[in-house]
Amino acid sequence: MKRWLLLSLLVLLLDQATKWLILSTLQPFEPVILSPNLNLTLMFNEGAAFSFLSNAGGWQRWLFTGLALVVSVVLTVWLLRLKRGEGWLAAGLALLIGGALGNLIDRILLGHVVDFIQVSLPFVPLDLFNPWPAFNIADSAITLGVIILLIATLIADGTPSRSPSKDGI
Secondary structure, three states: OHHHHHHHHHHHHHHHHHHHHHHHHOOEOOOEEEEOOEEEEEEEEOOOHHHOOOOOOOHHHHHHHHHHHHHHHHHHHHHHOOOOOOHHHHHHHHHHHHHHHHHHHHHHHHOOEEEEEEEOOOOOOOHHHOOOOOEOHHHHHHHHHHHHHHHHHHHOOOOOOOOOOOOOO
């Protein structure tokens, strides 16, 4: 399963390359309209998803850094212990690891996460989500990884990994 870490590395490299490209070409908060529902807008997030705890005073940087490190290690150990035939689960974990590490690098080096992809969802009638909060490649990989893990878990056969004892316990 070590080969799946190449997917994590690909996500990490793509995420960091796009962030540095955006940082070198765009001014903060000035949208570049790509289509009616898609902008590139350089933004900085000191919090977590949807700017959770972004105004907490700075301690959240280290909380989210530590959390990302622990989660990345746990997911990597899980990935390396998977068996042949668990490719979808491995892909989901690899995407999560790459995304977590991409945002972790931002927090360590910059003190915040660089976000730049901004979409509008006209079919959602809430102004809160129009435009949707800015995100990045790492966030996209994390979201896709979670979706893959959920689907892989839901479609996995219900056969228990070990047989129950005689009394059913």
